[in-house]
Amino acid sequence: MDFVILADHPASETIARRLPADGAVRTLRHHSGRPWLIGRWNEDEVVSVAVGPNRIVLFGPTTTTPESLTSTARGLRDARDLDRLAGSLSGCVHLLSSIDGEVRAQGSLSGARQVFYTSTDGVTVGSDRPAVLARLAGVSIDEELLPLHLLAPYGPPWPLNTHTLWREVSSLPMGHYLHLDTRGGGRTTRWWTPPEPEVPLSTGASVLGAAIREAVEARTSRGGTVTADLSGGLDSSNLCFVAATGKARLVTTHYASPDAANDDLAWAERLSGILSPARHVVFPGEQAPGLYDEPSTGSSELEGPQSLLHVPRIEHQAELIAGLGSSTHLRGDGGDELFQPNEMALHALARTDPLRAVPHIRALRVRRRWSWATMVRNLADVGPYSRWLSDCAAGLGAPRVPGENVMGWDIVPMMPPWVSAEALAIARDQVAGAAADEPAPLAPSPVAHQMARQVHLNGVINRQMAEIGARYGVRFEAPYLDDRVVEAAMSVRLADRVSADRAKPVLSAALDGVTPAELAQRTTKGHATAEVYEGLRRGRRALLGLCEDSRLARLGLVDTEALRDVLIRTHADIRQLIGLNPTLAAERWLRSQAADPRPAVHPADPVHSGGTS
Structure with missing residues (x-):
């Protein structure tokens, strides 16, 4: 799916004529007859109504009916x-x-579904694809923003992450909408704020369970074949059991890990027996692309570097899923971020319910091997978001002290050692500049801000996965990232989110009776350490090739000799490789943009209709 959003303004006719036209392009119009939405979409992914001068369109999976939308x-x-x-x-x-x-x-x-916007021909224009807007506006990549995308592990911190790598093309902040008036002007307006965590588990579990079931129903209600990850972990497995109660024929899939110590496969097979008659398919891990393999189709369609997305693996999975006759695949993305309490949950709980927090704080100290002095420093007040952001800017490039600054508004960004002094200075200035503007955080409390930020990161991953899957006719869907699920999870009291004997007590309570009780008792969790090492071994030659004539090096942003040294060396801890993924993602994205064969927008095409939904 891709579309452009036009204002009810005379300039929209001119802009529409500059968009590429083919038989698959559709146009929906304002009441005035001017073009409003121009793009490509399938009939089964749109709900559209028109009543007098009003029009409403929903793109994406939903249980909302045309009748209720008409009302x-x-x-x-x-x-x-x-x-x-x-x-x-x-x-x-x-x-x-x-x-x-x-x-x-x-x-x-x-942000799994996002709106981007820019100005062209004197009016504001929106789209779900930033590159489309960049071509319309005739703008290029903003090389000054590239250093921010080299930050590990998550790239630009809020609010710098709302700027795309295309000049003058921005994305909507969380909880905002884009308003286009009939004079061609555009502005963003906040419509949603994160809920306060005040709902007790007894109520919150019921609301959350209903939201998850409805989220899955939105993807399965049409019947047919639906595939779903069955990793053996809590998040994906719970979705499988919910999907098994729906109208669709369920096929569960599992990527076998090469790590003999990883018990995910054993759990997946155990659960697949309970899910019978749903078919279960295991993809042999040795047949999957390595984590550092070169993408087969390039990354030109991706809106920017995506360091958390293993494109070759997603391409391989999409091809296999399509072969199973499925066009919809369910994933458990967002489950950890919504239901697994992190350090900031304890930081907040220590203030709202100290006695409840004490045993969990003790357990965290032992697990992290912290001294009590380190523990106390981490539990100290984190101050306003702008100060935290300013401290991040000052600390970029400085050595990290283990155990320090773990609890804060977000995970502290770090700059890899192979990044040039010039790139480091640019990133530091940009983060410091954002801090000087004293931006409001995504939520009033650090724990809620970090939760919202992590949810948004997962949304970006899912959005870019969807773009890859579309090449194979597969829609990757993450029900936990639906608005109502996010809202319900963020509403539950902090004291009810932590448990000494249950990994994700809120999720388990929400789906009690739907999923087997033994699933909630699993205490192990598979890790990808072995896959990282194997991926680096398999992909080392190709990675070293990226150091030759590096686009990032041409721009003076990385030292290829230092990068090559990291690729050649043996690493005792994969944490030493955390900074590698953003750099590789940026390098590959830059190369894909230079090789992008897609046509520019047309200077003059007739306004196309191509059908109306």
Whole structure:
């Protein structure tokens, strides 16, 4: 799916003529007759209604019906009136509306569905693809932003992550929508704020369970064959048991790990027996691409470097899934971030319920091998977000002290040692500049901000996976990232999120009776350490090839000799490789952009209709 969002303005006719046209392109129009939405989408991924001068379109999986959407459209007076609808929609959708020519456009809270925007021909234009807007506006890659994408592990911190690598093309912040008026102007408006964690588990589990079931139903209600990861872990396995109760024929899949100590496969096979008659397929790990293999189709369609996405593995998985006759594949992305309490949950609990926090703090200290002095320093007040961001800027490039600054607004970004002094200085200045603007965090508390940030990172991963899967006719879906699931998970009291004997007590309580009790008792978790080492061994030659005529080196951003040394050396700890993925992702993305064969926008094409949904 890809589309452009146009204002009800005379310039939209001119912009529409510059978009590539083919038989697959569709156009939906404002009440005025001017083009509103132009793009490519399938009939089964859109709900569209028109009532008088009002139009509402939902792109993506949802249980919302045309009848209920029509009822909503009938009473709309302006964009704000859609807040209630946006706060109740199931599934994961783009919500797009034209209310007598006034446009509202938004994606999902997680960013799994995102809206980007820029200005061209004197008006604001939106799209779900930033590269489309870059070509429309005639803008190039902003090389000054590249150093931020070399930061490990997650790239630019909030709010710098809202800027795309294309000049003057931005993405919507979490909980905002884009408003386009009939004069061609555009602005972003906040419509959602994270809920306070005040709901007791007894109530929150019921709401969360209903949200998860509806999220899965949004992907399975049409029947047919649906595949799902069955890793053997809590997140994906729970989704499989929910999906097994739906209308679709379920086929579960599992990538076998080469690590003999990894018991994921044993758990997956144990659970697949309970899921019978659902078919279970195991993909041999040795047949899968290595984690550092070269993508087969390049990364030109990706909106930017994605260091957390193993493109060759996703391509391989999509091809196998398509071969099983499935066009929808469920993944457990977001489960850890929503349901596994991290250090910041204890940091917050220590303030709201100290007695409840004490045994968990003791356990964390032992697990981390911290002294009590280190523990106390981590539990100290983290201060305002702007100060934390300023400290991050000052600390870029400095050696890390183990155990220090673990608890904060987010994971502290680090710059790999092979990055040049110039790139380090640019990144430091940009982070410091953002801190000087005193940006508000994504949520008032550090634990909620970090939760929202992690959910958004997963949304970006899922969004880019969807772009890869589309080449094979496969939709990668992550039900845990749906708005209602995110909202329900963030609402549960902190004291109810931690447990001494259950890994994810909120998730287990939400799906109690749906999934087998033994699943909640699993205490082990598979890791990809062996795959990282094997991937580096298999891909070393290709990785060293990237050091030759490196695009990043041409720009003066990396020292290829230092990078080559890291690739050749033996590493006793994979944490030494954390900084490698962002660098490789940026290098490959830059190369793919230089080789992108896609045509530029047309200077003058007739406005195309190609069908109306």
